[in-house]
Amino acid sequence: MVRVSELLTNRRMRIALLICGVLAVVGSLIAWRMGFSFASIQQGWKEVERFLSQYPWLMFVALVILPGLPVPTSALLLTAGVIWSDRPWMACGVGLLALSLNFCWTYWLAAKPARGLVEKLIAASAIKIPDLPREDHVKLILVLRLTPGIPLFFQNYLLGFLRAPFLLYLPISILCSGVVGCGIILSGAGLADGRLLPALTGVSMIVLGLILIQLLRRWLAKRKLVVEGEVRD
Helix, strand or coil: CHHHHHHHHCHHHHHHHHHHHHHHHHHHHHHHHCCCCHHHHHHHHHHHHHHHHHCHHHHHHHHHHHHHCCCCHHHHHHHHHHHCCCCHHHHHHHHHHHHHHHHHHHHHHHHHHHHHHHHHHCCCCCCCCCCCCHHHHHHHHHHHHHCCCCCHHHHHHHHHHCCCCHHHHHHHHHHHHHHHHHHHHHHHHHHHHCCHHHHHHHHHHHHHHHHHHHHHHHHHHHHHHHHHHHHHC
């Protein structure tokens, strides 16, 4: 509660909340003036669901490509659960495979072409892209993957640009995203068919994933305090 009150009394946070509120109101008014309603959104969603059910391979392609853009990954995973609701565990496997491919292409795009272009642009200057110390590789990956609010595509590009070791990057990324991702897919499958077991399993996996994330964050914080204490001594 103390942290919440501190955030609410922070001037920048209040300005950010005010801006978000104004944008939400303006967006709602624009949508209302354009004729959008809950019924029209629901009808549009049904048409999208019907189309993707006829061409499920497009759902796989979307899961591979769209998380590399400013598109909410959780919404895509929920949609995948709805589309493949008749085979929820297969949907989890396909979703993890698609996310793994997304992790790969976004990493190499940032590590090779993007970084090469930046290095050419700053070649004539004294600026150099720092190399990460070997002991910081795992820590950087975990910090980015476990910090809430950082978009997935930004995490992938930044880790690729900084050239975190790929053989560490990929398995850690899959482990950090896998449990919650499968939980979202199973929740979507259960909600789509009205089945209680997949929905409860999905919610349980989401909760378990969030608990594991919190435990890892606390472990990183304790390790940081220990390291700082050793340095001071």
